[in-house]
Amino acid sequence: MKKIIKKTESKIDLIQYEVKEKFGLFDKVIIYPYRGYGNQNRAVIHGRILEKEPIIHEENDLPDSFWTNLKKTWKRYESDEIPGVSLKGELYGYEAHCTSDNEGYFFMEFNDLESTSLVNGWHEVKLEITDMPFDLEYDSTATGEILICEQQNPFGVISDVDDTIIVSDAMHSIKRIITMISNDAPSRTPFEGVSELYHKLIHHNKNPLFFVSGSSYNLYDMLISFCNHHDIPKAPFILRDLGIDKDQWIRQDSEPYKVSNIEKIFEMYPRLEFILIGDSGQHDPEIYFKIYKKYPDRIKAIYIRHVHTEERRNEVLSLSKQVDVPFLLMDNSQMAIDHAKENGWIY
Known part of the structure; x- marks a missing residue:
């Protein structure tokens, strides 16, 4: 049953992408990174490729009202993800690559790190879309963050x-x-x-x-x-x-x-x-x-x-x-x- 529903969901998503692409209904697509973590030799970061929702993905001064929050809640769960997007990440000269899955999620792993810059605290990761499988407007870059721990504390x-x-x-x-x-x-x-x-x-x-x-x-x-x-x-x-x-x-x-x-x-x-x-x-x-x-x-x-x-x-x-x-x-x-x-x- 799961396989049938999954297959049906994928077909519906594909039709939705094709229709929205044909009629120019896509909003700008963004890389939405989640905070990652790592040690001095290995680090991971993940995130999602989504259509941008200004009410969610931009700073705004909207009132903290019932109707504003209802709209935010709807937009959070009605998110439109983009699958099959290729990405490159860079952390202090080290590169990693990945592709977003059917739900738009991506997972990126940096291995064999030897950078002396990886001390306790937060470090920036440069993210870039290297291949977009749809004819869409998108922001090609974003900056993610990784928490590094040297394991020197207890x-x-x-x-x-x-x-x-x-x-x-x-x-x-x-x-x-x-x-x-x-x-x-x-x-x-x-x-x-x-x-x-x-x-x-x-x-x-x-x-x-x-x-x-x-x-x-x-x-x-x-x-x-x-x-x-x-x-x-x-x-x-x-x-x-x-x-x-x-x-x-x-x-x-x-x-x-x-x-x-x-x-x-x-x-x-x-x-x-x-x-x-x-x-x-x-x-x-x-x-x-x-x-x-x-x-x-x-x-x-x-x-x-x-x-x-x-x-x-x-x-x-x-x-x-x-x-x-x-x-x-x-x-x-x-x-x-x-x-x-x-x-x-x-x-």
Whole structure:
């Protein structure tokens, strides 16, 4: 059934491209890079080739109103991707090449890096379209960013997003949809103390931070703006794709997706331990427990924000007794700050 729907979707997309191309209905196409990450020898970055939506992809002074946010939400999920686009990337003279897939996503990997410029912090990547398979107007270049960690410090941080740093009502589908439509980045609510906690943990990018979330890449711009607005440290967002693919049905399952991407981060930074931060609302405790069982020497601590029922609290507390590393069920960010200070991880 998946193959039939996938094949049908591809045919519909092809017809759509041909019709829009014939009648000049395409908006300008852009490279939309997501933040990447790497070490001193290897780095990865990915993104998407999309039609440009000014309300999403440009700075604007539109009011944070219901109707503006409704339009933004619609445009985020109604995005028009461009497949088969060839790209070149350059990082301090090193080149990499790739092609966008059927959903417009591209993945670029730089290997055998020996640049002394790759120190802790953010580094620019020049991206360029080298072949466009459709007769479209497009911006041929864009600049991406990669977070480099030298692994000289003791740990990194991997965090969830919904109900971990941002109040999302993830357990209540209707509330979550209303919140998403009614509020954009400035009016979304962070949990108190999140900015202080994460800034102290990463210590000026010496300890890398990664957001691995079940949220969709369609919300990427909002999440970036949210963190900027609320002074939450800059970090790569590793999110999920919405769509139909050979490995997914509408969207990837949360647990295997999160486990897989946490393992990729572990592979990139084999000398680091990690503090895992999530919430009790969904499956973060079980996912992090699974990671701990497989990589007990890579987990420094687990912090879970309690956002659910007392029954769920007891479940998480029971799980915490099965690990030999600090496992904190926190009611607020200050509890995590105090715990990290007590252990000498922050100052």
